Every structure is written in structure tokens, then in C-alpha cells.
Amino acid sequence: MKPPSSLVGYARCSVDEQDLNAQEQRLRELGVAEDRIYLDQGFTGTETERPGLDQALAAVRTGDTLVVPKLDRLARSAPDACAIGNDLARRGITLSLDGQLYDPTQPMGKMFFEILTTFAEFEVDLLRTRSREGLSGLTTIPETLARLEFSLDSPRVHGPHLGVLLCDIDHFTTITETWGDAFGDVVLATLAVRIRQTLRQGDTVGRFGPDEALVLLPGVHSIDNVAQIAEKIRCCAEEPIHHSGVTIQATLSIGATLAVPGESVETLRSRLETATDAAKEAGRNGFTCA
Missing domain, CATH: 3.30.70.270 (Reverse transcriptase/Diguanylate cyclase domain)
Known part of the structure; x- marks a missing residue:
């Protein structure tokens, strides 16, 4: 297991503070130190400016692991997630999704990352559609x-x-x-x-x-x-x-x-x-x- 110093955590929610607290708690359970957790609250997945994510990506170094509770908390879309994955691979950084490690430098890890991204985007779109049906x-x-x-x-x-x-x-x-x-x-x-x-x-x-x-x-x-x-x-x-x-x-x-x-x-x-x-x-x- 990697030491806490090599783990950097990131969580995001648009408005629900309770959901953000739950994500923070999960990151601590996965071994991320309190001062290594970066957050974005009030930022939707479609917004381009996410200062907490920028800070988290700047904090990870070669050999570190970026820890995220869920893939849809990390990226806005499949292309966005793939761009982040390519950046992590270039810098030699491993991604942990709720404790499951994916090394984007390895072909198998990269393939699974892209598959998970596609399904995560589908899930978000499906939930959005159901939500809008209820709202309308x-x-x-x-x-x-x-x-x-x-x-x-x-x-x-x-x-x-x-x-x-x-x-x-x-x-x-x-x-x-x-x-x-x-x-x-x-x-x-x-x-x-x-x-x-x-x-x-x-x-x-x-x-x-x-x-x-x-x-x-x-x-x-x-x-x-x-x-x-x-x-x-x-x-x-x-x-x-x-x-x-x-x-x-x-x-x-x-x-x-x-x-x-x-x-x-x-x-x-x-x-x-x-x-x-x-x-x-x-x-x-x-x-x-x-």
C-alpha cells in the first residue's frame, strides 16, 4: 500500500454539501491525508473552471496516485476524462477510482479507463434525462x-x-x-x-x-x-x-x-x-x- 503522502484526493459536487462530505469521508477511508484532499463545490460537471481539480492535478507527482470516489466526479465527458487519463499517463501517475487502481501507462489499464469513462457518461446522461422528466x-x-x-x-x-x-x-x-x-x-x-x-x-x-x-x-x-x-x-x-x-x-x-x-x-x-x-x-x- 502506498504511503498517504503519495495519495492525492479529489471530490466534486454541484450543490449537495452532504454528498461532498460523504466523498471526503470515502477519500479518508482510502488513506488520503486531510491536507491532500482537494474539493470543488458548486461546480457542475459541464463547467470548464474547476480550481480544486486544477490544484489536485498540480499536487500529484510521478509515482503518486490520484484518488477519486467516482469517475463522474473527475471529468465532464468522455473526451475530458480521456484527456485527463492521457495527462496522468504522460506524468506516470496512477488513478484510483474508489480504491480500484488503474495504471494508464499500461495498455490494459488504459482500455479499462476508457470503457469506464463511456459507461460513466452514459449513466450521467440517463440520470439527467430521468431528472428532467420529473422536473418538467x-x-x-x-x-x-x-x-x-x-x-x-x-x-x-x-x-x-x-x-x-x-x-x-x-x-x-x-x-x-x-x-x-x-x-x-x-x-x-x-x-x-x-x-x-x-x-x-x-x-x-x-x-x-x-x-x-x-x-x-x-x-x-x-x-x-x-x-x-x-x-x-x-x-x-x-x-x-x-x-x-x-x-x-x-x-x-x-x-x-x-x-x-x-x-x-x-x-x-x-x-x-x-x-x-x-x-x-x-x-x-x-x-x-x-
């Missing part, structure tokens, strides 16, 4: 698709047409890259509430993609009715979102159409995506009918 309060993507298919196959008992809207959040990736995933969650939840507030009784809204919502409007009489609702949603959505001292201007590009009785989900989706793309090309924060 909307039906899940499979449930939304099932409702759409049922609506397409059902007779028009509430009116002559079924209107459908595809609402895509403009520049959502830029929002999360600028302010972090936590702010992205706030935007998703806020826009979901605003969309629901604009709808009529009997209308439904559900998730249709990572940053998309699908709105079903039964009983409309023309595409003009659908356009009126789309404009109402657009106006409500563009109101600034204020959170933790930050103001975010989140807007929607909306594709609007009337469903054709008996058509497939794939055909309708293609038409909606074409209309949404047209709204984006026209400058975003608007809608296009197809």
Missing part, C-alpha cells in the same frame, strides 16, 4: 408518443381536426454550456409550466425530445386556430426567466400542423420537424405552419 412535470417521451399514436388512430369526436405543435427550445445547448445543467433544468421546468398555462381544457402536452415538447390540440377547426395557440405559447415562453441572480431569455421555435386522420407518427413528426426548422431559419422565437 410532463409525460415521458414514450408516453407522449403513445398518446400521439392513439390520437391519430381515434375518430374525431371532439371536432373536425387535431392540431399538433412541436415546441423546440432555442439555443438550449448554449444555455446549459453557459450556466450549467442546473440552469437548464430550471428553463425546462419553467417553460413546461408556461406551456401548460396557455392551453385549453382537454389539450395535452408531453416531452418529445431532450429539449422539445409536443402539444395536442383536439377539436380545432382550422390551422388558424392552431396558429393562435402557437402564438400564445410563444409570447408566454419569451418572458425572461430569473434564477439565482441570472436572467435567461429562453424562446421557442414552434412547428404547427393539422393531423391527417390515419397518418403515421413518423409522417406527422417529419412534417412538424420541417416546420420547426423553418421557424428557426426565420430567426427563431416564432412558429411556422405546415
